[in-house]
Amino acid sequence: MQTATKRSKWVLGSLLAASLAACGTAQPTAQPTSVPSATVALSQTSTSASYQVEVWNPPFDFASPRTSTDYVPLVLADKAETICVSIPHIKDSYWLAVNYGVVSEAERLGINVEIVEAGGYGNLPTQITQIRQCVANGAKAVVIGAISLDGLNDLIVELQSQKIPVIAFMNDISSKAITAKSLSVPGEGGQEIAKYLVQKHAKGSDAVDVAWFPGPEKAGWSKAADEKFKATITGGAINIVETKYGDTGKEEQAKLIEEVLIAHPEIDYIVGTGQTAVTAAEILRERKLQDKIKIMAYYISPEVYAELQSGGIQAAAVAPPVTIARIAIDQTVRILEGKEFMAHVGPKSFVIDTASLTSFDPTTSIPPETFKITLRVSQ
Numbered sequence: 001m002q003t004a005t006k007r008s009k010w011v012l013g014s015l016l017a018a019s020l021a022a023c024g025t026a027q028p029t030a031q032p033t034s035v036p037s038a039t040v041a042l043s044q045t046s047t048s049a050s051y052q053v054e055v056w057n058p059p060f061d062f063a064s065p066r067t068s069t070d071y072v073p074l075v076l077a078d079k080a081e082t083i084c085v086s087i088p089h090i091k092d093s094y095w096l097a098v099n100y101g102v103v104s105e106a107e108r109l110g111i112n113v114e115i116v117e118a119g120g121y122g123n124l125p126t127q128i129t130q131i132r133q134c135v136a137n138g139a140k141a142v143v144i145g146a147i148s149l150d151g152l153n154d155l156i157v158e159l160q161s162q163k164i165p166v167i168a169f170m171n172d173i174s175s176k177a178i179t180a181k182s183l184s185v186p187g188e189g190g191q192e193i194a195k196y197l198v199q200k201h202a203k204g205s206d207a208v209d210v211a212w213f214p215g216p217e218k219a220g221w222s223k224a225a226d227e228k229f230k231a232t233i234t235g236g237a238i239n240i241v242e243t244k245y246g247d248t249g250k251e252e253q254a255k256l257i258e259e260v261l262i263a264h265p266e267i268d269y270i271v272g273t274g275q276t277a278v279t280a281a282e283i284l285r286e287r288k289l290q291d292k293i294k295i296m297a298y299y300i301s302p303e304v305y306a307e308l309q310s311g312g313i314q315a316a317a318v319a320p321p322v323t324i325a326r327i328a329i330d331q332t333v334r335i336l337e338g339k340e341f342m343a344h345v346g347p348k349s350f351v352i353d354t355a356s357l358t359s360f361d362p363t364t365s366i367p368p369e370t371f372k373i374t375l376r377v378s379q
Contacts, residue, residue, distance in 0.1 A: 051323050052347065059344030060176055062185050071345060073330040074109060080379040081336050082112040083329070084134035086127055087145040087170070090117050090373050091249045092275045094301035094321060098145065098170055099374060100367030101325025106377040109333055113377040114139060121216040121247050124151045131155060135164055141179075141332045145170040149220025153177075165335045169328035170321065171221045179335055181344045182328035187224025188349040189298035189317035190214070193271060194229045196315055196351045197296070198236035207237040211260045213253065213272025217245035222273075225298055229271075241267060248275040257283055269294050274301035274316070281312035300352075300365045308357055315353040320364035323347055 050070040058064050085102050087095055099115065106113040114137065116130040124147045131142055132155070142164060146152055153175040156166050165179040172186045201208050212229065215222030222245070230240065241264045244256040253276045260267070261283070270280045270293060277297035284290045290312065297304045297316040307313040327345060334341035352360045 051327060053327070053342075053345045054348050055342055056344040060178065060181060064344075068348075071327055071330075071342065073105075073326065074333060074339075077109045077111045077333045078337050080111050081140045081333070082114065082138055083141050083143060083332050083336075084131065084137075084139035085113055085115045085143045085145075085329075086131050086134065087115065087117050088123075088127070088147045089120050089249075091120065092301060093278075093303045094248075094274050094299065095145075096371070096373065097302060097321040097365060097367050098325045100371045101322035102143075102329055103371075103374045103377055104322075105326040105329040109329065110379055111329075111333060111377070112379055113329075115375045117375075118147060120249065121147050121219050124148050128152065128155050131159075135159065135162070139164070141165040141167065141336055143167045143169055143328050143332055144173065146173045146220065147171075148218065149223070150174050165332065167328050167332050167335070169324055171219065172224070174220070179343070180328075180331045180341060182324050182331055182346060184319035184324070184346040184349050185224075186221050187226070187228040189319055190225030190227075190229035191232050192317040192349045192351050193296050193298045193315065194232035196317075196353075197233060197238055197269070197271070201236045201238055203235065203237055205237045207239055208268040209239050209241045209264065209266065210269040210271055211257075211264060211267050212240050212243045213256060213270070213276040214243065214245060215273045215276075216247055229298065244272075248273050250275060250279055253279045254283065261287070261289075267293060269296065271296045271298070273297065274299050274304045277313050277316070278303040278307055281307045285312070302366045305362060305366050308352065308354060311354060315351055317349050317351050318360070318365060319349040320347055322367065323364045 050072045053071045054066045054068055056062065056064040056066045087098060090096055090099055102113060102115060114134055116134055118127040118130060127147050142159060144152065144166060146168065149172055152173060156175045156177045159166055160177045167180045168178050169182040172183060214226035242260055244260060246252045246256050257280050274297045277295050280295050284293055295313045297313060300316050300318045304313055304316050308316060324346060331341050
């Protein structure tokens with residue numbers, strides 16, 4: 001574990017002076033104002049690259065109309081407030097990418113962050129306790145990668161009563177008492193990878209057999225992926241021979257994959273979480289089955305990206321975790337400072353494969369090789 005330290009005051013001052021000279025000094029409103037899109041001028045925006053996103057209006061309902069726009073982050077925070085970020089675990093490289101997105105954006109903006117991880121998707125009570133402790137330690141806002149779609153709703157009402165903003169990111173939360181969301185459509189990765197399969201195996205062609213590994217059975221994000229994947233593949237010549245639910249730890253996924261290979265040795269595809277795909281690639285190489293069974297992931301991670309580069313995985317859906325995490329931190333700072341913010345925003349998912357890999361920007365999803373788990377940023 002590492003602790004990120006304060007950047008040079010001279011660098012911060014230079015950046016701020018440059019930005020104010022270019023953009024002018026904006027007066028923040030007394031209360032944060034949700035805006036439907038980035039077409040509204042946002043104060044103190046950075047000169048760094050913007051993000052292509054979709055915005056839902058009214059917010060917090062993925063059935064709402066959505067529009068595409070650019071998300072332009074702030075240059076710097078006005079004050080080094082402390083934010084709590086709660087995530088399910090950092091047992092796989094996906095959540096390491098999220099960790100990097102949070103830490104790098106906090107360092108860039110000049111704020112303090114305490115990151116707590118609950119140890120796994122079976123530990124909802126731990127996540128609740130950690131968030132309460134984080135707030136007791138002085139956090140002014142909480143960014144939550146939820147273990148459960150509904151299980152945090154009472155806590156969110158409790159935090160709202162304490163005037164603590166809650167920002168949902170990575171995994172959805174059903175409560176309407178949250179302040180903002182930064183995430184793509186829940187399950188959209190499952191839908192996109194299913195569309196990719198259907199294009200390869202249209203109705204009327206020879207049917208293929210798929211083993212499907214959606215992730216934890218009770219997590220909102222995996223439920224959504226499961227539903228969308230199964231609904232979409234009906235458009236193709238695709239049979240799901242077995243669905244295996246389980247935590248996204250490597251050991252659990254390896255156990256489930258081994259069970260499927262014993263029960264269904266003639267399958268054509270293994271499709272599932274990022275950890276499923278990476279673990280399957282290792283197992284298939286050990287068994288000399290890498291040329292017989294293809295592997296696809298419904299979300300990206302650093303290890304998935306590496307396997308795509310080497311050909312161990314054939315395709316993956318992307319809802320860029322580093323970008324989503326960065327946006328969530330920027331949203332939180334805007335809210336705390338009374339600036340305009342987009343209440344419900346996220347990048348659209350898409351699929352990359354070995355043929356399209358060269359056009360993919362890995363910095364949106366992959367941390368630097370030198371990045372280590374970091375649970376605190378202090379200014």
